[in-house]
Amino acid sequence: MHQVKSLDKxxxxxxxxxTLKIFRxxxxxxxxxxxxxxxxxxxxxxxxxxxxxxxQEAKDSSEIENIITTQDELYKALTTTEKQVxxxxxxxxxxxxxxxxxxxxxxxxxxxxxxxxxLQKTIIENNAGIRNIPxxxxxxxxxxxxxxxxxxxxxxxxxxxxxxxEYFNLKQEDFPPLINLAILHYQFESIHPFYDGNGRxxxxxxxxxxxxxxxxxxxxxxxxxxxxxxxxxxYRLLNKVNKTDEWEEYILYILKAIEVTANRTINKISxxxxxxxETIRIVQIKLPKTYKKELIELLFEQxxxxxxxxxxxxxxxxxxxxxxxxxxxxxxxxxxKKIGREKIYxxxxxxxxxxxx
Numbered sequence: 001m002h003q004v005k006s007l008d009k010x011x012x013x014x015x016x017x018x019t020l021k022i023f024r025x026x027x028x029x030x031x032x033x034x035x036x037x038x039x040x041x042x043x044x045x046x047x048x049x050x051x052x053x054x055x056q057e058a059k060d061s062s063e064i065e066n067i068i069t070t071q072d073e074l075y076k077a078l079t080t081t082e083k084q085v086x087x088x089x090x091x092x093x094x095x096x097x098x099x100x101x102x103x104x105x106x107x108x109x110x111x112x113x114x115x116x117x118x119l120q121k122t123i124i125e126n127n128a129g130i131r132n133i134p135x136x137x138x139x140x141x142x143x144x145x146x147x148x149x150x151x152x153x154x155x156x157x158x159x160x161x162x163x164x165x166e167y168f169n170l171k172q173e174d175f176p177p178l179i180n181l182a183i184l185h186y187q188f189e190s191i192h193p194f195y196d197g198n199g200r201x202x203x204x205x206x207x208x209x210x211x212x213x214x215x216x217x218x219x220x221x222x223x224x225x226x227x228x229x230x231x232x233x234x235y236r237l238l239n240k241v242n243k244t245d246e247w248e249e250y251i252l253y254i255l256k257a258i259e260v261t262a263n264r265t266i267n268k269i270s271x272x273x274x275x276x277x278e279t280i281r282i283v284q285i286k287l288p289k290t291y292k293k294e295l296i297e298l299l300f301e302q303x304x305x306x307x308x309x310x311x312x313x314x315x316x317x318x319x320x321x322x323x324x325x326x327x328x329x330x331x332x333x334x335x336x337k338k339i340g341r342e343k344i345y346x347x348x349x350x351x352x353x354x355x356x357x
Contacts, residue, residue, distance in 0.1 A: 036220070101205075207219045334346055
Protein backbone atom coordinates (compact mmCIF):
# COMPACT_ATOMS: atom_id res chain seq x y z
CA MET A 1 0.00 0.00 0.00
CA HIS A 2 2.34 2.72 -1.21
CA GLN A 3 1.44 6.36 -1.02
CA VAL A 4 -1.09 6.90 -3.78
CA LYS A 5 -0.85 10.69 -3.98
CA SER A 6 1.71 13.35 -3.22
CA LEU A 7 1.33 15.10 0.12
CA ASP A 8 -0.82 18.23 -0.23
CA LYS A 9 0.17 21.52 1.37
CA UNK A 10 -1.85 23.02 4.20
CA UNK A 11 -4.65 23.86 4.75
CA UNK A 12 -6.97 21.01 3.73
CA UNK A 13 -10.43 21.71 2.26
CA UNK A 14 -12.80 23.07 4.92
CA UNK A 15 -15.61 20.62 4.07
CA UNK A 16 -13.25 17.77 5.01
CA UNK A 17 -12.58 19.04 8.53
CA UNK A 18 -15.61 21.15 9.49
CA THR A 19 -18.23 18.52 10.19
CA LEU A 20 -20.97 18.46 12.81
CA LYS A 21 -19.34 15.52 14.66
CA ILE A 22 -16.01 17.34 14.79
CA PHE A 23 -17.57 20.54 16.16
CA ARG A 24 -19.47 18.59 18.81
CA UNK A 25 -16.27 16.93 20.01
CA UNK A 26 -14.37 20.22 19.69
CA UNK A 27 -16.74 21.77 22.22
CA UNK A 28 -16.01 19.04 24.81
CA UNK A 29 -12.24 19.11 24.17
CA UNK A 30 -12.07 22.92 24.42
CA UNK A 31 -14.02 22.89 27.70
CA UNK A 32 -11.66 20.30 29.27
CA UNK A 33 -8.58 22.16 28.06
CA UNK A 34 -9.91 25.45 29.45
CA UNK A 35 -10.48 23.80 32.85
CA UNK A 36 -6.94 22.40 32.76
CA UNK A 37 -5.44 25.82 32.05
CA UNK A 38 -7.42 27.25 34.97
CA UNK A 39 -6.55 24.57 37.53
CA UNK A 40 -2.86 24.64 36.54
CA UNK A 41 -2.77 28.28 37.66
CA UNK A 42 -3.85 27.23 41.19
CA UNK A 43 -0.65 25.24 41.84
CA UNK A 44 1.53 27.45 44.07
CA UNK A 45 4.73 26.39 42.32
CA UNK A 46 4.43 25.75 38.57
CA UNK A 47 7.84 24.05 38.52
CA UNK A 48 6.39 21.13 40.51
CA UNK A 49 3.77 20.50 37.88
CA UNK A 50 6.00 20.91 34.83
CA UNK A 51 8.66 18.55 36.25
CA UNK A 52 6.14 15.86 37.11
CA UNK A 53 4.12 15.90 33.89
CA UNK A 54 7.06 16.34 31.51
CA UNK A 55 8.84 13.27 32.87
CA GLN A 56 5.67 11.18 32.53
CA GLU A 57 5.31 12.38 28.92
CA ALA A 58 8.96 11.60 28.13
CA LYS A 59 8.33 8.06 29.35
CA ASP A 60 5.01 7.59 27.51
CA SER A 61 6.12 9.17 24.23
CA SER A 62 9.26 7.05 24.13
CA GLU A 63 7.11 3.97 24.84
CA ILE A 64 5.26 4.57 21.56
CA GLU A 65 8.66 4.03 19.89
CA ASN A 66 9.17 0.85 22.01
CA ILE A 67 11.69 2.53 24.32
CA ILE A 68 10.57 1.18 27.68
CA THR A 69 11.62 2.53 31.09
CA THR A 70 10.07 3.00 34.54
CA GLN A 71 9.48 6.15 36.58
CA ASP A 72 11.97 4.89 39.17
CA GLU A 73 14.74 4.39 36.60
CA LEU A 74 14.18 7.89 35.25
CA TYR A 75 14.20 9.61 38.63
CA LYS A 76 17.33 7.68 39.61
CA ALA A 77 19.01 8.81 36.39
CA LEU A 78 18.08 12.44 37.01
CA THR A 79 19.17 12.40 40.64
CA THR A 80 22.32 10.27 40.74
CA THR A 81 25.60 9.98 38.88
CA GLU A 82 25.01 6.29 38.12
CA LYS A 83 25.66 5.23 34.51
CA GLN A 84 22.50 5.47 32.38
CA VAL A 85 21.28 2.61 30.21
CA UNK A 86 20.53 3.65 26.57
CA UNK A 87 16.72 3.54 27.00
CA UNK A 88 16.84 5.84 30.03
CA UNK A 89 19.25 8.20 28.23
CA UNK A 90 16.84 8.51 25.29
CA UNK A 91 13.94 9.38 27.58
CA UNK A 92 16.06 11.93 29.47
CA UNK A 93 17.05 13.47 26.11
CA UNK A 94 13.38 13.72 25.16
CA UNK A 95 12.61 15.49 28.44
CA UNK A 96 15.48 17.90 27.75
CA UNK A 97 14.05 18.60 24.26
CA UNK A 98 10.63 19.49 25.72
CA UNK A 99 12.21 22.06 28.05
CA UNK A 100 14.34 23.45 25.20
CA UNK A 101 11.25 23.84 22.99
CA UNK A 102 9.32 25.55 25.78
CA UNK A 103 12.20 27.94 26.49
CA UNK A 104 12.63 28.76 22.79
CA UNK A 105 8.93 29.44 22.36
CA UNK A 106 8.80 31.59 25.53
CA UNK A 107 11.64 33.76 24.16
CA UNK A 108 10.64 33.95 20.49
CA UNK A 109 6.91 33.32 20.32
CA UNK A 110 7.40 31.24 17.16
CA UNK A 111 9.48 28.32 15.81
CA UNK A 112 11.95 28.17 12.91
CA UNK A 113 13.11 25.14 10.95
CA UNK A 114 16.46 25.22 12.74
CA UNK A 115 14.58 25.04 16.07
CA UNK A 116 12.76 21.88 15.01
CA UNK A 117 16.07 20.40 13.81
CA UNK A 118 17.61 21.30 17.18
CA LEU A 119 14.80 19.52 19.07
CA GLN A 120 15.21 16.38 16.95
CA LYS A 121 18.99 16.48 17.33
CA THR A 122 18.58 16.74 21.14
CA ILE A 123 16.32 13.65 21.17
CA ILE A 124 18.41 11.49 18.84
CA GLU A 125 21.92 12.87 19.58
CA ASN A 126 23.11 12.90 15.98
CA ASN A 127 23.63 15.45 13.22
CA ALA A 128 21.90 13.65 10.33
CA GLY A 129 19.34 16.47 9.99
CA ILE A 130 16.68 16.55 7.27
CA ARG A 131 16.50 13.41 5.08
CA ASN A 132 18.44 13.83 1.86
CA ILE A 133 18.74 10.23 0.62
CA PRO A 134 15.67 8.58 -0.98
CA UNK A 135 14.46 5.21 0.24
CA UNK A 136 12.73 5.97 3.54
CA UNK A 137 9.49 3.99 3.89
CA UNK A 138 7.29 3.13 6.87
CA UNK A 139 6.64 -0.59 7.27
CA UNK A 140 4.31 -2.75 9.31
CA UNK A 141 6.56 -4.20 12.06
CA UNK A 142 4.87 -7.59 11.91
CA UNK A 143 4.40 -8.16 8.18
CA UNK A 144 7.16 -6.01 6.70
CA UNK A 145 4.58 -4.49 4.32
CA UNK A 146 5.20 -0.89 3.23
CA UNK A 147 2.29 1.14 4.64
CA UNK A 148 3.48 4.62 3.71
CA UNK A 149 6.11 6.29 1.58
CA UNK A 150 6.82 9.87 2.71
CA UNK A 151 8.14 12.53 0.30
CA UNK A 152 11.56 11.41 -0.93
CA UNK A 153 13.07 14.56 -2.46
CA UNK A 154 14.85 16.90 -0.02
CA UNK A 155 13.65 19.99 -1.90
CA UNK A 156 10.06 18.82 -1.60
CA UNK A 157 10.57 18.01 2.12
CA UNK A 158 11.91 21.54 2.75
CA UNK A 159 9.07 23.10 0.75
CA UNK A 160 6.48 21.17 2.78
CA UNK A 161 8.23 22.09 6.05
CA UNK A 162 8.18 25.77 5.05
CA UNK A 163 4.42 25.50 4.49
CA UNK A 164 4.04 23.59 7.80
CA UNK A 165 5.90 26.28 9.77
CA GLU A 166 3.97 29.11 8.16
CA TYR A 167 0.75 27.38 9.21
CA PHE A 168 2.15 26.55 12.68
CA ASN A 169 3.30 30.10 13.51
CA LEU A 170 0.42 32.18 12.14
CA LYS A 171 -2.70 32.76 14.20
CA GLN A 172 -4.98 30.69 11.98
CA GLU A 173 -8.40 31.86 10.92
CA ASP A 174 -9.10 28.81 8.75
CA PHE A 175 -10.05 26.46 11.61
CA PRO A 176 -10.16 26.52 15.43
CA PRO A 177 -6.72 25.84 17.01
CA LEU A 178 -7.51 22.31 18.24
CA ILE A 179 -8.58 21.24 14.76
CA ASN A 180 -5.40 22.89 13.45
CA LEU A 181 -3.37 20.92 15.98
CA ALA A 182 -4.72 17.65 14.55
CA ILE A 183 -4.02 18.84 10.99
CA LEU A 184 -0.49 19.96 11.84
CA HIS A 185 0.29 16.71 13.63
CA TYR A 186 -0.83 14.67 10.62
CA GLN A 187 1.20 16.88 8.28
CA PHE A 188 4.43 16.69 10.26
CA GLU A 189 4.24 12.92 10.67
CA SER A 190 3.46 12.57 6.94
CA ILE A 191 6.38 14.78 5.87
CA HIS A 192 8.51 12.53 8.12
CA PRO A 193 11.46 14.92 7.67
CA PHE A 194 14.06 13.01 9.71
CA TYR A 195 15.55 9.53 9.55
CA ASP A 196 14.60 9.04 13.21
CA GLY A 197 12.72 10.83 16.00
CA ASN A 198 9.81 12.13 13.88
CA GLY A 199 7.10 10.86 16.26
CA ARG A 200 8.70 12.29 19.38
CA UNK A 201 9.52 15.63 17.70
CA UNK A 202 5.94 15.83 16.39
CA UNK A 203 4.50 15.23 19.85
CA UNK A 204 6.62 18.05 21.31
CA UNK A 205 5.32 20.33 18.55
CA UNK A 206 1.76 19.52 19.71
CA UNK A 207 2.28 21.01 23.16
CA UNK A 208 4.19 24.01 21.77
CA UNK A 209 1.27 24.71 19.43
CA UNK A 210 -1.15 24.81 22.39
CA UNK A 211 1.14 27.30 24.14
CA UNK A 212 1.63 29.49 21.05
CA UNK A 213 -2.18 29.77 20.81
CA UNK A 214 -2.59 30.64 24.53
CA UNK A 215 -4.58 27.47 25.19
CA UNK A 216 -2.09 26.57 27.94
CA UNK A 217 0.55 28.60 29.77
CA UNK A 218 2.92 25.74 30.58
CA UNK A 219 3.75 22.39 28.89
CA UNK A 220 1.44 20.04 30.78
CA UNK A 221 -0.85 18.36 28.23
CA UNK A 222 0.45 15.37 26.32
CA UNK A 223 -1.39 12.85 24.18
CA UNK A 224 1.14 10.02 24.37
CA UNK A 225 -0.60 7.99 27.09
CA UNK A 226 -3.82 8.04 25.04
CA UNK A 227 -1.94 7.12 21.84
CA UNK A 228 -0.24 4.23 23.68
CA UNK A 229 -3.63 2.88 24.74
CA UNK A 230 -5.09 3.30 21.22
CA UNK A 231 -1.97 2.84 19.09
CA UNK A 232 -3.54 0.70 16.34
CA UNK A 233 -6.25 3.31 15.70
CA UNK A 234 -3.68 6.11 15.71
CA TYR A 235 -1.62 4.60 12.88
CA ARG A 236 -4.69 3.37 11.01
CA LEU A 237 -6.28 6.83 10.99
CA LEU A 238 -3.08 8.65 9.97
CA ASN A 239 -2.85 6.22 7.08
CA LYS A 240 -6.53 6.65 6.20
CA VAL A 241 -6.12 10.42 5.74
CA ASN A 242 -3.14 9.80 3.51
CA LYS A 243 -4.86 7.24 1.31
CA THR A 244 -8.43 8.58 1.11
CA ASP A 245 -8.21 12.26 2.21
CA GLU A 246 -10.91 11.48 4.80
CA TRP A 247 -10.11 13.60 7.86
CA GLU A 248 -13.13 13.29 10.13
CA GLU A 249 -12.30 10.09 12.03
CA TYR A 250 -8.65 11.09 12.55
CA ILE A 251 -9.52 14.61 13.83
CA LEU A 252 -12.15 13.12 16.17
CA TYR A 253 -9.44 10.78 17.53
CA ILE A 254 -7.05 13.68 18.31
CA LEU A 255 -9.83 15.82 19.81
CA LYS A 256 -10.94 12.91 22.00
CA ALA A 257 -7.31 12.40 23.07
CA ILE A 258 -7.18 16.07 24.13
CA GLU A 259 -10.42 15.76 26.14
CA VAL A 260 -9.44 12.51 27.89
CA THR A 261 -5.88 13.61 28.62
CA ALA A 262 -6.93 17.05 29.87
CA ASN A 263 -9.45 15.45 32.27
CA ARG A 264 -6.82 13.00 33.56
CA THR A 265 -4.33 15.82 34.07
CA ILE A 266 -6.95 17.87 35.95
CA ASN A 267 -7.50 14.91 38.30
CA LYS A 268 -3.75 14.45 38.72
CA ILE A 269 -3.22 18.14 39.54
CA SER A 270 -6.07 18.05 42.10
CA UNK A 271 -4.56 14.98 43.77
CA UNK A 272 -1.05 16.52 43.79
CA UNK A 273 -2.49 19.71 45.30
CA UNK A 274 -4.30 17.75 48.03
CA UNK A 275 -1.11 15.83 48.88
CA UNK A 276 0.91 19.06 48.97
CA UNK A 277 -1.46 20.74 51.43
CA GLU A 278 -1.75 17.56 53.54
CA THR A 279 2.08 17.31 53.68
CA ILE A 280 2.36 20.97 54.72
CA ARG A 281 -0.26 20.40 57.46
CA ILE A 282 1.53 17.30 58.86
CA VAL A 283 4.95 18.98 58.91
CA GLN A 284 3.58 22.17 60.51
CA ILE A 285 2.00 20.07 63.31
CA LYS A 286 4.80 17.52 63.86
CA LEU A 287 7.89 19.59 63.01
CA PRO A 288 6.94 23.26 63.44
CA LYS A 289 10.58 24.35 63.81
CA THR A 290 11.68 22.45 60.68
CA TYR A 291 8.77 23.56 58.49
CA LYS A 292 9.71 25.74 55.53
CA LYS A 293 7.45 26.23 52.52
CA GLU A 294 10.43 25.94 50.11
CA LEU A 295 11.51 22.63 51.67
CA ILE A 296 8.11 21.01 51.12
CA GLU A 297 7.84 22.40 47.59
CA LEU A 298 11.26 20.95 46.80
CA LEU A 299 9.98 17.44 47.63
CA PHE A 300 7.28 18.00 45.00
CA GLU A 301 9.61 19.56 42.42
CA GLN A 302 12.09 16.70 42.90
CA UNK A 303 10.29 13.56 44.15
CA UNK A 304 13.74 11.94 44.34
CA UNK A 305 15.59 14.50 46.43
CA UNK A 306 19.00 14.73 48.09
CA UNK A 307 21.03 16.87 50.47
CA UNK A 308 22.57 18.97 47.66
CA UNK A 309 19.11 20.05 46.45
CA UNK A 310 18.15 21.25 49.95
CA UNK A 311 21.47 23.11 50.37
CA UNK A 312 20.86 24.94 47.08
CA UNK A 313 17.12 25.60 47.54
CA UNK A 314 17.26 26.77 51.18
CA UNK A 315 20.79 28.18 51.15
CA UNK A 316 21.79 26.15 54.23
CA UNK A 317 24.80 24.02 55.14
CA UNK A 318 24.92 20.28 54.40
CA UNK A 319 24.56 19.38 58.08
CA UNK A 320 21.30 21.35 58.37
CA UNK A 321 19.99 19.96 55.06
CA UNK A 322 20.71 16.40 56.19
CA UNK A 323 18.98 17.04 59.53
CA UNK A 324 15.83 18.38 57.78
CA UNK A 325 15.57 15.36 55.49
CA UNK A 326 16.17 12.85 58.29
CA UNK A 327 13.45 14.47 60.41
CA UNK A 328 11.03 14.34 57.48
CA UNK A 329 11.83 10.66 57.06
CA UNK A 330 11.08 9.99 60.75
CA UNK A 331 7.54 11.33 60.34
CA UNK A 332 6.95 9.40 57.11
CA UNK A 333 7.06 12.25 54.57
CA UNK A 334 9.96 10.70 52.64
CA UNK A 335 11.84 7.39 52.64
CA UNK A 336 15.58 7.18 52.08
CA LYS A 337 17.38 4.82 49.75
CA LYS A 338 21.06 4.29 49.02
CA ILE A 339 21.80 4.38 45.28
CA GLY A 340 25.49 3.81 44.65
CA ARG A 341 27.27 6.18 47.01
CA GLU A 342 24.38 8.61 47.25
CA LYS A 343 21.51 8.77 49.69
CA ILE A 344 18.22 9.68 48.01
CA TYR A 345 15.03 10.78 49.78
CA UNK A 346 11.86 9.73 47.96
CA UNK A 347 8.42 11.30 48.13
CA UNK A 348 6.67 7.93 47.68
CA UNK A 349 3.11 9.25 47.83
CA UNK A 350 3.81 11.68 45.00
CA UNK A 351 5.51 8.98 42.93
CA UNK A 352 2.38 6.82 43.29
CA UNK A 353 0.21 9.68 41.95
CA UNK A 354 2.57 10.28 39.04
CA UNK A 355 2.57 6.61 38.05
CA UNK A 356 -1.20 6.60 37.55
CA UNK A 357 -2.72 7.81 34.27
